[in-house]
Amino acid sequence: MRHGWVREVAGWLSAAAIAVIVTGQVVSTARGELLLRDGDSLVVPMFVRSVLEGQGWDWAMSTVLFLPESALFALLHLVLPIGIDAVMLVNAAVNVLALYGAIRFVAGRRDDGRAPVAWSVIAVAVFGLLAVTEVSASRDSLELASLLLTTTYYSATVIAVVVSIGIARRLCDRPGSRRGMLIALAAVAAVASLSNPLYLVWATVPLGAVLGFAALRENDRARMLSLLWWLLGGTAVGLLGRIPFSAWIENSGLGYARPQLWPESAQYYGDLLTQRLSTPLGWVAAAVIVALLVLAVRRTLRASSRGERLVAASAWMLPVLVVVGAIALGTNAARYLEPVVFAPILALVAAPRTLRFSPAVRRTATAAAAVLLLVGAGLNVPRSATAATAPDADLACVTDWIDESGQTGAGQFWTVRLPKLHLADPTQLIQVDHRLNGYSWLVNRADFDTTSVSFLLADEKTQSWEVSLGTMEIDVVDCGRYTIYDLAPEELPLGFPHS
Template sequence: MTQEGSTRRRAAEAAGWAAALALALVAVAVVASTSAWLLYRDGDSIVVALMADSLRRGDPQDWALSPVLFLPETAVFAALSFLGLGTPATLTLNAVVNLLAVYGSIRLVAGRRRAGVHPVAGAVLAFAAFVGLILLEEPAETPGFHLALLTATTTYYSATVVGTLVTVGLVRRLLDGAPPRRVFAGIAAVAAVSTLTNPLFVVWCVLPVVGVIGILLLGRHLVLRRALPIAGSVLIGAAVGYLLRVPFAGNIVAADGNYLRPDQADAALAHLTGALSGTVGRWDGVVWGAAVLVLLVACGVLGMQAWRRRDAAVAAVCAVAVAAPVAATLLVVVAGTDADRYLQPWVFLPVLVLAVAPPAVSLPRAAEVALAGVLAVGGLVAVPVTVAAAGQDDADLACVTRWVEESGRTGAGQFWTVRAPKLALADPAQLVQVDHTLRPYDWLVNRAERRGPVTFLVESAADAPYELPVSPRDAERVACGRYTILDFGSRVLPLGEPRN
């Protein structure tokens, strides 16, 4: 490549990242403004911040976790927290980083620049489609599907989304003729880390990739000596990831019965039907659903075209983009779950059709300048909106944390109520996470920080009615907006046996 060609390539890549940054800023501004509770205070969403803060303080570690270990997510948040921006700002910056990681992964899938092909433009277009799906999703508290915006959170599988896209991208590069040794090692490493932190990666990525490679082999689009190492690297990586989970067995408190309930398949189908109805019951939901469907169909069409011209790389990407959403849906039904977050492949994989079929021609210079201007303005406008959302005062939360810290005592509260105050406290051990019977509730919490005695409760409308050994009328009630503190003074509330 000539010096001029290399300079142009670097300029194109830089322009792609700049466009992705502008789009990410717009997306995060919308999520922070419309789904602030999900991003900053939701009981699940803040587990990564709790873990990172605990590690930073050097606390003893004994976390009770779901099958998801949040290892990459915690590492990213911990690194960003060293900037000293405060928790809401760090969560916001983390959302931007998550989305940029999605763009980088899509860029990997788009492949190398070739004559008449513009992979950077394809990657930006695919990422813009993903951001468009985020913008079309209603606030997280409304009925319907909210799949794309979950990537902005630190909890709902952003690392698994990126790991899946990176694996698909590496497989595509292999099928395009990239030097195999390093790529095989990369696939195995990504599969190992992704499976270690979240076994859902097996359904989202491992099974679809191995199945597609098998189909390409049977269809004589791949020879055995090429197919086996690809499938083997994914499977070996996933197997290593599972083995690496063994040391964390004591931290994974969820029983299999919590996640595999085939007897609840009818309820899962009913939930999916209700979520779909809630989505298409509004105009933006109709556009969202139509866009997802069109992208999925386009993947199927482009994949068949690639199959006929024996383009194994593009055929594999499109086939995985179709197979993974189907596999995720089957998992939801077979597992009998109402966890919509398992369905995220529907929004981050079909957009890849735009990355592997990028525009064959460049835009006129004037159009490029105009588009760059629009993106720049959008990104600049998004920044103050995001800063305002992240910096919005929560007087109710401040009231609780101030009272708890001034009391110098230990209290308790139920999961959906106590999580945000625990994160806001300088010493989260001042609040014990319990259920409605005052049994310590070991779920996404550091069991090592539990202490007592408990002499007050923090409650909200989200709580189940407490079953207490004393009457709540004996407590002094302190109003803190959506929170109420029940202060029993010197009277100790006995805690039961822990449960998860």
């Protein structure tokens, strides 16, 4: 125990190396498109840039407000003197490191016969293994672990769920009343549900079910019920706290629940599973998850303490309840199933007991792991740097032309967002629909103060325009995958914004 801080530092350094390796591996595949160029994935960088450059706060968000994600990205953007793509990749590594911290919290205190640091490193390494098996650019697939690396797909909610389980575990393992920890649980639930109501589905309902079952069988029923009430109370406070932000929220989320469509939802997720299992890497990921679920059930049945049982039960009950709930509500978004990949890894830290090896074997294994992590991190830093600085001639063609023209133009959601992020003045590109009405979705509404545009931007994702050009002369500018239709000096009026 005297050298416990050395183990903790070693654990964090190991996790940092894993984070660098995972980020480098993922961004060097087609999945890098999702991290750096996907229209949805760019909302946090766009929002942070808008706020920091004084372009206003009148943003149209989705159901999610991205408050913790935006705070982290703003901090990194202000502290690091690097480009926006590089900040996004640093953010990806920090997200993985934050997951390690949350897992380490769940693993509990060091003690004789326990190795929580080692098992936490193993757990985040297993999560990293799942992430590197994901190599497609699709956001609509069961490649869920790598979504943690984005600034958009609920990284803060993932961390909040794991931390909530950790708080519950520590309250179960420690005798007596721990009012401070109960307040911390409520605070995490409040902030998480304020930013993203999905916390209610990922944590409050399934963890509440775990606590409810525990209250039925445990002797310390009052403790379990107290945890449940504080969790529910914090979530309720967070949801009520969304009311002052209602002007930002374009979609309350209620429309996503369509129970009558549960057969279609079951077929949708079944098709995604079939697609995921169509590749060897998909089978590797599936085998790992199934093994973790089996381990979680086994440790639930053989748990030696309340805390161990709660973590082990959460590791398999969260995925099961989330999948059942997603189908029952008739949803059709793969990202809602993220607990399937992050919850099972908690089985590894439910009972982080020391493995019995000779000192020589432990030293050899530790040295080998250190070398592998050091070499792996060293090899993947250049990969991330290359991805962050890779030239994009087509994008540069668009941004240079717009910057030099001084004109204001328009483009549709999937087309406009990447160039808009990289323009010297993002307000020169207005996000519209195919009929040239303002499209108020994940964008600054101040953009719609502009009433007309003098060019249109299009690519292969652009839906056919339904606008009347009359006898306008159009100068077509070819920018590779982009095409600019220059109408100047003529202009087209913009329609009324909608979401």
